[in-house]
Amino acid sequence: MKENRRTFLTWLAGSTGALCFRAKADDLSAVGDFQGYPDRVGMLVDLSACVGCRRCEAACKQVNGLPPVSVPLGDKSVFDQVRRTDENNWTVVNRFIPGPGATAVYAKKQCMHCNEPACAAVCPVKAFVKTELGPVVYHPELCMGCRYCMAACPFGIPAFEYHSANPKVTKCVFCNDRIKQGLLPGCTAACPTNAITFGKRSDLIRQAQQKILQKPGEYQDHIYGVAEAGGTSWMYISKVPFDELGFSMDLGNKAMATYSYGFLSMVSAVFMVWPAFLGGFYLFSKSREQQATEPTGPDANKQGDAR
Amino acid sequence: MKRVLTRAMISLAFLGAMMLLVCAQGGQRAIASPPAQANASPKAPQGARCSECHSCQNPTAANSCLAPCPRPMPSEGPNVVLLKELSKDYQPVIFAHRLHAQMSGLSGGCAECHHNNPTGKILACSNCHSATQAGTLLKPNLTGAYHRNCLQCHREWNQNTKCAVCHELKTAQSVPVSLPASGDIMGSLHPDVQAPVVKMFDTSYPMGSKVTFPHQEHVQRFGLQCADCHQKEDCGDCHHTAETASEHVKNLDEMHAVCANCHQTTGGQEVCARCHSNQQLPSFSHKQVGLELSSDHQIAKCTDCHVGAKYNQKPTCKSCHGTDVSYPAQLPGTKVKTP
Structure with missing residues (x-):
């Protein structure tokens, strides 16, 4: 009996510790070192070329089977307020006027398709998956509607079909099906000024660097999305500072998921090792107490002999 | 055996002679080309006038005073250009070239549109910007190149004008568009x-x-x-649009x-x-800048002293005084302290 309990406790502590150590050593550090698939695709937006025609919005709705634009293209009253993405608008164009008298700058907003997406990291059912090609795709059949992704996204992109009986989370899917067929994403194909460029992410970064260097001082010396939140597939260059165009500049350069690694690696220890250890200690001390209070007698002697 | 040997020698000699000839020709060609270029500087195209590229008399390496490319004056360019790329479905876009060229001096000049254009022949946009392939950031496709050039300034498009302001849809009733006559408003210069x-x-x-x-x-x-x-x-700045109308406080x-x-x-x-x-x-008035003209000089015409109305050059006294008086040794009035 005594032998059994000790063996059990030793085994439990040892194996749990080993499990924790193994998980930390292998899986998590491997995620940290992974630089992403080298051939993954991306998008590059030259904000100075965007004229705010919103044809990308209309094209996005068309190729993804969403209801048509509610405010007609060309009706500039739509820019009176800064909009966010919702279940029927997976991309929105907003207008920003940087300073009095300055020319308006338009900025397209959609899922950034992070290198290491927070939405995929928090999803308990793996409904969001970062694909090898680059897009962060959504599996509605898996989604259970917990909306952790909405809380986790640093860009505030995923939207929820609140009015639906069977609600799903919605966001830009990078026209994953189209690019696999060799077609351009809907918005890119529709852009009349070619402000959006589709291509291999590494190529796009090189192009953006070249563009910035071509005319020094004209563009901001910053490619938004190369490092933000651990890097994103969508990247932007601009002639106007990004913080004046509604871009978050306080996201840091680490993927959102990395912030929780330290905590999550402790979860198994806290919720498995400690309860087992404390439970064992409790049982042990309880049996000692029981032993101390029990009257000595033939039974007790018998127990003592057994020990 | 001897005959075969002789034949072989003859053919070898023939081959050798041919090779020599070819070498000599090549050499001649190599020697002949430099004198043709020697007249012009190595970079200048054949038969170019210096003034075609350089705006000053004596350009130097440090100060080349190159006129921006492309070089022709706005008046030398076409009056109106018809853009017919979409002529299958739309009427051609009428681009008042001279009007734009004339006003381009106020911004980036000809190179605002004709960028990366070497001197001489004006290249079409489609020479570099592909109409069929997807564009890149550094080289947008033809659609992107055209629209960027137009829409960067013409931001006043709205719900009513839409795309038809430039792209008129082709219908059965459409009249073919041809280059307008010189008297046509579309082809005229910017109104005075x-x-x-x-x-x-x-x-x-x-x-x-x-x-x-x-x-x-x-x-x-x-x-x-x-x-x-x-x-x-x-x-x-003159043609106010809703987006640019707000006053900038300088x-x-x-x-x-x-x-x-x-x-x-x-x-x-x-x-x-x-x-x-x-x-x-x-x-x-001279008084304002430091000279009070004497009464007899006040009645003189400006151009009497400022010959040819060249006010940035030294005035002359010769027209009335001959060679005995000259400015500024003798002043046409009294010097005053500027207010």
Whole structure:
């Protein structure tokens, strides 16, 4: 009996510790070192070329089977307020006027398709998956509607079909099906000024660097999305500072998921090792107490002999 | 055996002779080419005039004074260009080229559209920008290139004008578009800008809030071109659009920048008072800049001394006084301290 309990406790502590150590050593550090698939695709937006025609919005709705634009293209009253993405608008164009008298700058907003997406990291059912090609795709059949992704996204992109009986989370899917067929994403194909460029992410970064260097001082010396939140597939260059165009500049350069690694690696220890250890200690001390209070007698002697 | 050997020798000799000939020709060609280039500088295209590229008389390596590419004057370019790429479904886009070229001096010049164009032949946009392939950031496709050039300035499109303002849909009733006659408004130059004679500025300077700017005098007397002062201006500066109409408040340096190109604008109240006054100042007077003309000189015409209305050159006294008097050894009045 005594032998059994000790063996059990030793085994439990040892194996749990080993499990924790193994998980930390292998899986998590491997995620940290992974630089992403080298051939993954991306998008590059030259904000100075965007004229705010919103044809990308209309094209996005068309190729993804969403209801048509509610405010007609060309009706500039739509820019009176800064909009966010919702279940029927997976991309929105907003207008920003940087300073009095300055020319308006338009900025397209959609899922950034992070290198290491927070939405995929928090999803308990793996409904969001970062694909090898680059897009962060959504599996509605898996989604259970917990909306952790909405809380986790640093860009505030995923939207929820609140009015639906069977609600799903919605966001830009990078026209994953189209690019696999060799077609351009809907918005890119529709852009009349070619402000959006589709291509291999590494190529796009090189192009953006070249563009910035071509005319020094004209563009901001910053490619938004190369490092933000651990890097994103969508990247932007601009002639106007990004913080004046509604871009978050306080996201840091680490993927959102990395912030929780330290905590999550402790979860198994806290919720498995400690309860087992404390439970064992409790049982042990309880049996000692029981032993101390029990009257000595033939039974007790018998127990003592057994020990 | 001997015959075979002789034949072989003959053929070898023939081959050798041929090779020598070819070498000699090659050599001749190699020698012949430099003298043809020796007349012109190595980079200049054949038969080019220096003045075609250089705007000054003696260009140097340090100061090449190259005129921006492409070189022809706006008046040499076509009046109207029809863009027919979408002619299957749409009427051609009528682009008033000369009108744009003429006003382009106020912004980036010809190179605003004709960028990366070497001297000589004007290249079509489609020479570089593909109409069929997807564009890149560095080289947008043809659609992108056209729209960027037009829409960067023409931002006034809206719900009513839509795309049809340029792209008129082709229907059965459509009349084929041809280049308009020279009298047509589309082909004409920018309507004459009514330059003000005098422009008054209301300023916040307490010692003298009014600044008189004799605009006409600056243009006519001192021969200034529009672009000498109106630099980096946009069509939107005159043709207000809703997006650009809001007033930008200039700071002190920005406000004085244009005048400061030629005039001193700093140095205490005395300097400020040259322009800032409480009433409208008369147009140019010598008194204002330091010389009070004597009565007999006051009746002389400006051009009597400023021959050929060249006001930026030294005036002459010869027209009345012969060679015995000259300026500034003898002044046509008394010197005054500038107010």
